[in-house]
Structures are given as C-alpha cells and as structure tokens.
Amino acid sequence: MTLSEASRVREAVEAVYRSDSRRVLATLIRLLGDFDLAEEAHHDAFAAALDRWPIDGVPDNPRAWLVSTGRFKAIDRLRRTARFNAALELDRRGPLHPGSRLADEIEQAAPPSPTDADDPSVDDDRLRLIFTCCHPALTPDARVALTLREVCGLATEEIARAFLATPQTVAQRIVRAKGKIRDARIPYQIPSREELPDRLDAVLHVVYLVFNEGYAASSGDALVRRELCDEAIRLARLLVELLPEPEAIGLLALMLLHDARRATRTTPDGELQLLDEQDRSLWNRGQIAEGLALVERALRSRRAGPYALQAAIAAVHAEATAAAETDWAQIAGLYAVLLRIDPSPVAELNRAVAIAMRDGPAPGLKLIEEILQRGDLGDYAPAHSARADLCRRLGRTADAAAAYELALALTRQGPERRFLERRLASLRSGVTGGQQS
Secondary structure (H helix, E strand, C coil), X not given: CCHHHHHHHHHHHHHHHHHHHHHHHHHHHXXXXXXXXXXXXXXXXXXXHHHHHHHHCXXXXXXXXXXXXXXXXXXHHHHXXXXXXXXXXXXXXXCCCHHHHHHHHHHHCCXXXXXXXXXXXXXXXXXXXXXXXXXXXXCHHHHHHHHHHHHCCCCHHHHHHHCCXXXXXXXXXXXXXXXXXXXXXXXXXXXCCCCHHHHHHHHHHHHHXXXXXXXXXXXXXXXXXXXXXXXXXXXXXXXXXXXXCHHHHHHHXXXXXXXXXXXXXXXXXXXXXXXXXXXXXXXXXXXXXXXXXXXXXXXXXXXXXXXXXXXXXXXXXHHCCCHHHCCHHHHHHHHHHHHHHCCCHHHHHHHHHHHHHHXXXXXXXXXXXXXXXXXXXXXXXXXXXXXXXXXXXXXXXXXXXXXXXXXXXXXXXXXXXXXXXHHHHHHHHXXXXXXXX
C-alpha cells in the first residue's frame, strides 16, 4: 500500500470515529453489559481498524465490523484475565473463573449481524446509553459527567476544564457513577411508556444543565464556555432525532435561540453586554430560523411543556429587530402560562421583570419585593440585581446600591461581577455629585 493509500485509510478510520464511535460504544455496552469492558473493547476495535484496514481495505459496513471486532476482543480479554487469575489462585478459586464464564456467555449470545448498523436497535442503544447515564439514582454531578464522557465522548480533562474542577474529581464522579450502575443493577434500557415522561424530564434537565453552564458559567472569568453549549445542542439534536417529543423539541429550540446571541453577549474584551445593548445584526439568523420553526412544531403538538414555553419567550426576543420593539406584553403573558404549568420563583421573577418593561418599574419592583419578602430567591443574585436596576430607574439610589452589593456578594462569575461593580461605582458617583443615576 502506498503512502497516499495508507493516509486515505487512516482518514477513513478517523471519519468513522467522528461519526460512529459513540454508536459503537453504545452497542458494545449493551452486548457486554459493562461500561469499562465496553470502553476497552471500543479502544481495541479502533486500534484493530488502524492495523487491519490498510491491509484488508475498509469494510463495506465499518460500524458493524467495529462492533464485531470489539466484542471478540472483549471475549479474548476476559479469557486471558481468567487464565491469569486461575494460574495465580487455582487452589482457592478452582478452574472455573467468573471471567471465563462471562466470556462464554458473551460468545454464546447472538453475534452482531453485518446489517446491525442499519438496525433501529442501534439508535435504541444510543437512547439506552443516554437514559442510563441520566438515571435518577445517580447524583446530578455524576449524571452530567457521565453523559459528557460516554455519550459525547469528551475526555475527563475536557470536562474538568469546562466545569473548573480537577480531572481527579471528575474521574471519581465517573467511577462512582459506573459503580452505582453496576451495584444497583440499573437496567440498560429505554424506559417504559409509563416511566418515559419523568425519565425524559431527567435527561432534558441534564442537557439543560450542561447548556446553562456553558451559556452563563457559574464561576470563572469567561461568561460563555462554547464547548459546553455545542455539546448540549448536539445532545438535544440527538434526542430530537431519536425521540421527537415536544419537550425535547422545545429544549433544542430554546438553546438554539439563546445560543444565536452568543457572539454579542460580551464585548471584544470579554465584558458583559445586556440584551438591549447587543448588536442584533450579529445574531445568528440561521439558528434563529431553526429555533422558530422548532418552537412552532412543539406548540402545534398541544403537549408543550416548560421548555417549549421558555423557547416561545426566547422566540419573541429573537423576532424583535430592536430592543424597543420587544413585545413585553406577550412575554409577560407567556410567563403567566408558564407559572400555571410549572410554578417557580425564578419564573415569577422573570414575569415581574417583563411587567416592569411593559408597565414601568414600580409594578415590577413591587412583585420582586414580594418574592424576596416571602424568603424566596434570597440567595439568587439575579433577583437582587433586578431589584437594584428597578430601584435605580425609580431614583431610589441607596436601595439600588444596597441591592447591587447583595448581588455582588452572591456572584462568582468574573464579567458579571465587573458589571455589578461598574453599576455600583456609577451610583456612588451619582450620590457624591448629588445626582440620581
């Protein structure tokens, strides 16, 4: 084989890895029944492809070849381990080591067919993997880490960097999650129709957590972490492709409409830009068009839930060509609907802000102060920031400064802290000069 031919084969392996590696892994987990064994088999299969395809040529069905090769590599690995352990512990364990029995069970199971790559069960395997990684028996941190590792294929170091954690911490979360799946015998299956709404909600929640940490990082000096936004949108696309439920469609729409503004949310030097300050000509019109179509599709189903309603709110913002043209009455009305089906203090706060934009700061401030007086959102920085802004607009400078200080004390995110500090400095200079800000 010439150098150029070898290069083409390597490119073919890399292309299959990019397009199909997570499908291969998902199927191997089903066939082998163990995450770690499947990951080793997955690695061995692609290593074998790099070794064999330059000699034998690229198979007609690369994915099926990889699944079959990975399965047999796992059987070989188990038998080698069993022989090694049997030699060391023959007196105690006897000749039948569990690894050998497991290898026999895997081998006796129906081998993957060459047409498996086109079988609907391959897509089912991806759904099984997503639902297993997001199982409610796992902690929220573990669900996020395991999903990014197993479904998205991110390295432990990449996950750690995105969430400002150490690789060791992330690795421990993943190991514990796999141990929980094994020890609790969490089934590798798609939930029944009766379980699906609750289980799908847990999956969508994980995807939205990943997106939110990318879109508005909870700490650090970067407001946006692009890789997390991209992975969350990719996960949502996969869910819509495999399970086109209205809320999955709504979540994808919501993320696309928010992400369309990514380039304008900070200045070139990384400082926060509010929505009404952003250059809307720089918003991603392709993402907006796709998001609007998805919102309409979700709402047409007449089974729209919280994600679809939030996407509808984002759509109203996206359709306004200028901040002054925003239909705040429609936004306030959509928040009222959202509160009826999924009441929460945060949605109540957002409705109060919309009412302030529609009717003026006084009625909005009254609603926000009622929320805070109930004891809700006392530790939520955006609530104090919103109250500060409305106090500022009403000329209540001392109250605004106190609220900004509370928001600042609760904020760990660099650009947001600097924005609040600038607002405080502006207020204080106004007080010193005897003018309202």
